[in-house]
Amino acid sequence: MRIEERQQRRGERLSELARTAAGTPMGDLLRRFWQPVAIAKHLAPGTAKPIRVFSEDLTLYRSASGNPHLVGARCAHRLTVLHTGWVDGEEIRCMYHGWTYDGTGQCTLRPAERDAARPNIKIAGYPLREYGGLIFAYLGPGDPPPFDLPRKPAFEGNGFHVVRRQVWPCNWLQLVENSLDALHVSFVHARGIEGRFVTNVSQVLPELEYFETDAGIRQVATRAADNVRVSDWTFPNNNHIVVPGPQTGGPWVDAGIWNVPIDDTHTQRMNIYAMPSQGREIDDALMAEWEDHENYTPADHHDELFYEHKYPADEHSDLTNAQDYVAQVGQGAIVDRENEILGRSDAGIAFLRKIYFRELELLREGKPAKTWRPLAESVALPTQHAAGPEHQ
16 A cells, blocks of 8 residues: 555544544444433423534433433424423423424324324434433434443442533544543643642653553553552543542542533533532532532633633632643644644553544444443542652
């Protein structure tokens, strides 16, 4: 194969990783896993809302009894949007002519047509699960896999537990690749204000190791014998890390981060944050503080961050999110991977792409892809509460 042909093939493969609409190889791969699509508390009983995921427009609604359902965006009749209609029991009724659909997308009623039997009409419908304050959907073919990969013991305790959704104007893969880039901590999280994240982890450049596990990738970043940072990345787009908590010297926070494509140039970043209970009084105070920051999203401060270098004063989640936002959105709506120059510090990104390429090739050849399963034991994610002199 000539050099030009190899370069073209490489460019096609890299481009393929970024595209996630239905019918694309990566889109079809991601749809085979449970994906968070909404925050549970933002969907009240008896209400419906439009959502978009993997370039597909959908209707998310919750019955009066509390069950969530996900169906196509539009009524099959005259194609008006369904979220403007009525939630009727476990079904949703179109406001235009009353056509009604159940949670599987099956049309059950066409009032003016006087059907003697159930209409042979169906729109999209997808199974849902609620977990950790998020609503997860399975958008792939056939029966959904067991709901086990998203679960982590840290997210199932009775301590301080919150969720967040942000929309970033860039491709999903930029956010995922950042999860496998431990080196960025030493630079990105020192920009603007040096928050507790970089203070605790330190700016020492780490030695990096990567291992494939039953569930995904183990990333180990060693800065010193007593400063080893581990990430538990779960295939295909979730990272589980621990980060300094809101209290200086207090418990660290378990953070679950799912980077889910809305379309190829917009990503919803879905987070679960959990930490052990410290008693009712402290937990209530932390929740009140969180509510002041819950709706922060760096996209609302885009110009301030990019052109005025104004970073949020909060040294916990707001600052960390803003710093990551500038680095990743700064790569462009879809980064031009053909013209990047990778080095030895990018071993995690190369490792991640190798696994994606492998899984896509198996699907392309009609062969079984890897069966990803939860780890037999929880991963120890070390913390460092204060950088000693050797870490400065």
